[in-house]
Amino acid sequence: xLIKMKKSAQLIQSNNDECVMxxxxxxxxxxxxxxxxxxxxxxxxxVSEAISWGAKMLLESxxxxxxxxxxxxxxxxxxxxxxxxxxxxxxxxxxxxxVSSVFRSHIARRSRGEPLSYxxxxxxFRGIDLFVTSDVLIPRPETEQLVDEILxxxxxxxxWQILDQGTGSGAIAIAVALERKLVHVTGIDKSTSAIDIAKxxxxxxxxxxRIDIIEADIFPKExxxxxIIANLPYVPDKVDLPKEISEWEPVLALxxxxxxxxxxxxxxxxxxxxxxxxxxxIYEIGExxxxxxxxxxxxxxxxxxxxNNKIRFMIDRG
Ligand code: GLN
Numbered sequence: 001x002l003i004k005m006k007k008s009a010q011l012i013q014s015n016n017d018e019c020v021m022x023x024x025x026x027x028x029x030x031x032x033x034x035x036x037x038x039x040x041x042x043x044x045x046x047v048s049e050a051i052s053w054g055a056k057m058l059l060e061s062x063x064x065x066x067x068x069x070x071x072x073x074x075x076x077x078x079x080x081x082x083x084x085x086x087x088x089x090x091x092x093x094x095x096x097x098x099v100s101s102v103f104r105s106h107i108a109r110r111s112r113g114e115p116l117s118y119x120x121x122x123x124x125f126r127g128i129d130l131f132v133t134s135d136v137l138i139p140r141p142e143t144e145q146l147v148d149e150i151l152x153x154x155x156x157x158x159x160w161q162i163l164d165q166g167t168g169s170g171a172i173a174i175a176v177a178l179e180r181k182l183v184h185v186t187g188i189d190k191s192t193s194a195i196d197i198a199k200x201x202x203x204x205x206x207x208x209x210r211i212d213i214i215e216a217d218i219f220p221k222e223x224x225x226x227x228i229i230a231n232l233p234y235v236p237d238k239v240d241l242p243k244e245i246s247e248w249e250p251v252l253a254l255x256x257x258x259x260x261x262x263x264x265x266x267x268x269x270x271x272x273x274x275x276x277x278x279x280x281x282i283y284e285i286g287e288x289x290x291x292x293x294x295x296x297x298x299x300x301x302x303x304x305x306x307x308n309n310k311i312r313f314m315i316d317r318g
Contacts, residue, residue: 043100050076050095054107061111071116072107078120079103115248125171130201135193136168137253142306143231146284147175149304149313150229153280154180160226163188163274165218165267168253170198172229177210185211188220191252218267224276230267231284236260260286265296278318285314
């Protein structure tokens with residue numbers, strides 16, 4: 001048995017790069033021959049060997065050698081964590097077969113164009129570490145700014161009920177709850193898989209008492225709120241998106257209808273029923289949508305720009 005496994009491992013190792021690049025084929029070919037997955041990926045003999053192998057594999061898709069090297073290092077660290085190891089363990093000269101195996105599969109995913117955050121399984125948002133999968137958007141810098149704008153509207157001592165529509169990973173809800181200790185946030189999303197991620201993130205920050213995550217379209221069955229905050233889908237159906245977004249991120253979180261404004265308009269139309277008197281609304285919107293919203297809502301909203309000098313936020317101060 002031992003000899004057979006060794007022989008298989010050698011055979012696979014000799015064809016290793018190709019095997020990893022075509023992960024499915026590797027599973028079909030190799031797993032059918034040997035059941036012990038650990039044997040498939042020969043451990044790297046050192047951390048530096050693993051990092052330079054990963055960098056070489058990533059160079060073609062990333063194009064920049066020093067970025068490829070950095071990403072390779074991050075992916076090795078995240079592989080150590082996924083394999084149940086402390087990343088500090090990487091300072092030691094040997095890598096286990098398990099870490100090597102996870103690392104090879106992470107490099108293969110990244111070199112097929114999957115966004116780094118999905119491969120690592122985490123993204124950072126205003127210093128908050130969030131679990132992410134391709135069921136939720138990777139939080140954007142503009143949305144970090146949306147939180148700045150939201151916080152400007154909430155007094156420190158406010159004991160408000162806030163509704164976060166299209167909560168996704170829970171990024172906005174968590175960031176707001178961490179900065180305003182007396183608010184209660186209801187995060188709502190229609191994707192069951194997004195709900196699971198948001199709940200995990202809320203738990204990670206111990207905010208279960210102050211954030212409810214609810215599966216529903218854009219409003220709960222009932223409730224009265226002081227403020228509605230939202231990064232709802234707003235990309236028009238026919239507008240092209242960069243491949244890295246369109247091929248990997250959830251359509252449900254991006255496409256807002258023929259003009260892109262349909263979901264946000266629906267939220268505004270129904271908001272009266274759910275807002276307390278003088279309740280506030282704030283939305284992240286598309287950069288081309290100011291005139292459309294102005295026209296539709298007769299100058300009800302105030303518009304603000306993001307750091308790229310593009311109109312991005314729309315506010316009704318109640
Ligand atoms: N800003 C996102 C993008 O880059 C869109 C987010 C959204 O539709 N809410 O595509």
